[in-house]
Amino acid sequence: MKALVLTAGIGNRLRPLTAKRSKSMLMIAGKPVLSYIFESLKENGIKDVVVVTGHGREEIINRFQHGGNLGIKIRYALQHKQKGVENAILTAKDELESEEEFLLINGDVLVEPDMIRRTLGSHESMDAHTTMLVTLVSNPQQFGTVKIGKNGMVEKLVEKGGPERYVSNYAVAGVSVFNSEILTYLEKYKTMENAVEHMITTKQNVVACVWEKEWAEFTWPWDILKANRIVMDRKLKGKGSYISETADIHDSVTIEGPVYIDDAAVIRPHSSVKGPVWIGKRVFIGNNSLVRDYASLCEDVHIGYSVEIRNSMIFDKVDVGRMTYIADSLIGAGSCIEAGAQLWNWRPGSEPFYLDTNGNKVQIPLSKFGAIIGDSVVIGVNTSIYPARRIGEGSFIAPGCVIDRDIPPYSEVHMKQELILSERTSKC
Secondary structure, eight states: OEEEEEOOOOOGGGTTTTSSSOGGGOEETTEEHHHHHHHHHHHTTOOEEEEEEOTTHHHHHHHHTTSGGGTSEEEEEEOSSOOOHHHHHHHTHHHHTTOSEEEEEETTBOOOHHHHHHHHHHHHHTTOSEEEEEEEOSOGGGSOEEEEOGGGBEEEEEOOOSTTOOSSSEEEEEEEEEETHHHHHHHHHOSHHHHHHHHHHTTOOEEEEEOOSOOOBOSSHHHHHHHHHHHHHHHTTTTOOEEOTTOEEOTTOEEESOEEEOTTOEEOTTOEEESSEEEOTTOEEOTTOEEESSEEEOTTOEEOTTOEEESOEEOTTOEEOTTOEEESOEEOTTOEEOTTOEEOOOOSSSOOOEEEETTEEEEOSOSOOOOEEOTTOEEOTTOEEOTTOEEOTTOEEOTTOEEOSOBOTTOEEOOOOOOOOOOOSSOO
8 A cells, every 4th residue: 555645735834944844844852743654654564655745845855865764665746836635635646546545644743653553454444435533622623624423434524724614523633544536536526525525425434533642733833842742752751761872971960751862962061851851963962951841952953051941842953052041942953042042931920822823813722832933043142032932034133132023034133222321319
């Protein structure tokens, strides 16, 4: 069986982290989302993979090539314009129409091996034409949903489309098996919703397979932190730590809880690492620093003296200057956060956080949330950033700024300051 993986989406709600990269190349515990998909496919014996690319395709192809290093075979189909999942599937029609069935994977979902295993098993045992993995969610208006009838049969599929567009709390979870006839149905009926409706009305078995464990789809920036926690819990909790033999960790370093420390990492004296924590290849952590609680540092990250990092995703080749505080934040690749910067993640009181997206305010479902910083950003010395602020890629923030609003891409930001001198009213 072939697998079709869809990665062409633009991911506007995840900007600035998706300004140039596909959602499937977001970093989770040191690896792109797509790496977890390929690993899960291989573990289930599926080694023939077609990837539909579009936005950010160069990074995907450069990293994975044709899959030789992964032990799988990858071919690519280009979706020239992002016109939805139906068009993405039909883009790969030539690769799929000779197959009796194929596995469809959404590239913006964190896929575990058991998700594929269960979907395939259910498909076979139920003698299904189509099998969809589904999961319970509290916000079904943000997802495609299904109504499930007797014996797990799908009675209706409704694609995502707003507050009124859902039929249950069961969301489509991004893993499905289709008979190749779906290609003809999509050409004829134009939408997945209509194609599935045709299958249901013509008495074809459309089956729902329920996933009851935690699940993450990458729609909003905080979904990255959720997925990072899921992966760390899965790989580290209850399984002990991994520390590479080539890691250079000073004897005075304190390590608590499960950690992953990769090759050639360096941790200098009197630092503390409190897991779950993920530390990638060639990461440097300076003296007296504290890295804790689901912090994930990708390859070649450099952390200076007395830095604290908590529950944050730091992409490749980021420099963090001394005495900086980063919590509940996302830092894009190649950025530089200079000494004394403070990324605030809370404010007094219980007022919720909101993220501005295309002129609309979306409430963040977290009590703490920090900054979202794009690739190749410079944050100057002693800069403070308010919670839930986006700093666009390629921007420069001068020293001493207080950032209380979103910053567009490729901006240069300075703050006017006035020195006021006056005579004291009381003298000692």
